[in-house]
Amino acid sequence: MHIRLVTADARIAALEAPLTRSGFTVEVVRAGAEALRDLAHVDFVLLDLDITDRDGLHVCRDIRELSDLPVVCVTVRTEELDRVLALQAGADDCLVRPFGLHELTARIEAVARRLHGSLTGQPPKTIESGPLRIDLESREVRLHDQAVPLTRKEFDLLALLACRPDEVIPRRQILQEVWRDIQPSTGRTLDSHVSSIRRKLGSRDWIVAVRGAGFMFGRGRKE
Secondary structure: OEEEEEOOHHHOOHHHHHHHHHHOOEEEEHHHHHHOOOOOHOOEEEEOOOOOOOOHHHHHHHHHHHOOEEEEEEEEEHHHHHHHHHHOOOOOOEEEEEOOOOHHHHHHHHHHHHHHHOOOOOOOOOEEEEOOOEEEEOOOEEOEEEOOOHHHHHHHHHHHHHHHHOOOOOOOHHHHHHHHOOHHHHHHHHHHHHHHHHHHHHHHHEEEEEEOOOOEEEOOOOO
């Protein structure tokens, strides 16, 4: 996910490094005018309402006029009215500083999930790829119409990859989204879960490892 972080505050700009370690691509811009540039190449906007060159609420409104991109605002303003104004300006969420990285990433992911469904119609309830069928509501996986018994984390991992079939998802991002862990300590756990899913599906080709990058859904075909 490509996040545009709009801030002139060095403390907020410093979020670039931990967000990148969490698997996001982060672009920092320091002016309101830059926030509106090439929005087609951005997946998410993290907007500091307290930027100095323009009123942050106006920037939020301008983004919303140009795009349906998810927007999360951050601010030092603690009054409820300020958060209400941000939401009325088109923000999907608003965080009051200070906040932790875990809360920020959880808010980003929650907004992205919610907005993905609303922007594309109803989110899919099932994913089908050849003989494989993944039911996201019942959390059931069937291959050649035979039930495949996956653990909770195995299902979450397979569903994450299958929902983004043409995307290589970094290892750290998988750990964050499936295990809620931004540390690399569970890397072996990820590998063991991938191996278990491949074994249960009868092929390594359903999950493709991309050296030095992460994993992607393989659709069961040999590359």
